[in-house]
Amino acid sequence: MVFKRLLGSLGVGGPTVDTVLDPGPVRPGGTLTGQVHLQGGNAGFDIEHITLELVARVEAEHAEGESEGVVAFERYTAGGSFRLAEGERRSVPFSVTLPWETPVTELYGQPLGVVLGVRTELAVAGARDKGDLDPLAVGPLPVQEAVLEAFGRLGFGFKSADLEYGRIGGTGQQLPFYQEIELTPAPQYAHQVNEIEVTFLAHPGGMEVVLEADKRGGFLSPGHDALARFTVGHGDARDWDAEVDGWIRRLVEHRASYGSHDAYGAYGHGDPYGGHGHGHGHGHYGQGEAHRSGPGVGTAVAAGAAGLAVGVVGGMVAAEVVDEIGDFFEGEEGEEDEG
Known part of the structure; x- marks a missing residue:
């Protein structure tokens, strides 16, 4: 599933980003490839960098029970330092190596219930936005x-x-x-x-x-x-x-x-x-x-009734992006790719 989102920090008329991963599962320590498709907005924008971030839904145990949160466990720079003209379409290919400890999400094509994602961050003219989120399939070594x-x-x-x-x-x-x-x-x-x-x-x-x-x-x-x-x-x-x-x-x-x-x-x-x-x-x-x-002192914080461990040291993603990730991790399709 591909998710396409308008860069909210730039408002209406800003560029959109649509990341498409090459089909098939990747293995731990293997190469993840794909394309970041950009669509220019109503004006030209300077693309400072395109960053890919691996995220995972993770459980944390504590005295009161368990909570769930999202951990970002790797980041890559996929491109940047170019100007995206008004209305311009541009594709940026990428090839990155997964960490060897990347969890396995499927076996013989059957999902194991572990959910990973690839989030695309676009930095444009000093503003940053988490522009796209795609599920990541990982097969066993x-x-x-x-x-x-x-x-x-x-x-x-x-x-x-x-x-x-x-x-x-x-x-x-x-x-x-x-x-x-x-x-x-x-x-x-x-x-x-x-x-x-x-x-x-x-x-x-x-x-x-x-x-x-x-x-x-x-x-x-x-x-x-x-x-x-x-x-x-x-x-x-x-x-x-x-x-x-x-x-x-x-x-x-x-x-x-x-x-x-x-x-x-x-x-x-x-x-x-x-x-x-x-x-x-x-x-x-x-x-x-x-x-x-379990986590050390200060590395797990409950986020109200949602029960998510967020905004903490050690890789937990900040609270302002949890709603979008939560939709994805709960299986909601969000905004489907119309192309």
């Missing part, structure tokens, strides 16, 4: 697909996927949020875990796979979470069914500590809301340890 396929062959089922604001300690995470793919347990593990959460943290040399198991409690013991981190290469040729099954066995059999408040607990000492963590354990096996943490 081959090794991500191999791991998920192995889970499927082992009997695990897809439950949901979302983006969580915060960082996973003990990893090389770069973005201010991470993706969780929640899986229902395979029959052979159903008596041990309620669900498995998978997080991929890709980088040029390979990928970290963080697994979290929501372990069932016993007759005299409460349930708790266990985490582990494993590393794989992009070109690894493994028996992925056996590999993933080994990961799960080590995860569910590990007697992880939980409910602790040290630096490796959920939130740990960085809990900005004074809570007691979420009872996440530590991964002291596999290729390393990991822990999930």
Whole structure:
């Protein structure tokens, strides 16, 4: 879907911007290409720069529950420094590289429920406006697909996927949020875990796979979470069914500590809301340890009844653009392209 908007800061008669992404999903670390189509207004304008911004709908956990906000996680300069004459039509091609940790939005063409967008900002004669917003489709890397396929062959089922604001300690995470793919347990593990959460943290040399198991409690013991981190290469040729099954066995059999408040607990000492963590354990096996943490002090602000975390340090988009992004993220079509 393409959205076309008049630059409101320039009023009636200003130029319009219409960004069209090349069809098909892009992979993390891959190249995103497209064209920014400009239509001149009732007078000539100096285009100072055209900026593309990647945005994502992200959840933030806090003591009162969860809120949703929009995080801008990458910016690119696509062009600029030219004069757009009255009524002139001009197309500016672009080619940019996505961050390696860009979340996956679809698998085999089926959406996972994760929503990303590309926002186009036009700076004209000292005024700036968020002129266009387009959905971004991202498919999995081959090794991500191999791991998920192995889970499927082992009997695990897809439950949901979302983006969580915060960082996973003990990893090389770069973005201010991470993706969780929640899986229902395979029959052979159903008596041990309620669900498995998978997080991929890709980088040029390979990928970290963080697994979290929501372990069932016993007759005299409460349930708790266990985490582990494993590393794989992009070109690894493994028996992925056996590999993933080994990961799960080590995860569910590990007697992880939980409910602790040290630096490796959920939130740990960085809990900005004074809570007691979420009872996440530590991964002291596999290729390393990991822990999930929420945002630091002052990095999440509720925006009234809308429940959006906005206008904060760390990438959250300012409140004045949330209404437009909210329409897009809620599936509303906005102003459809008439061309």
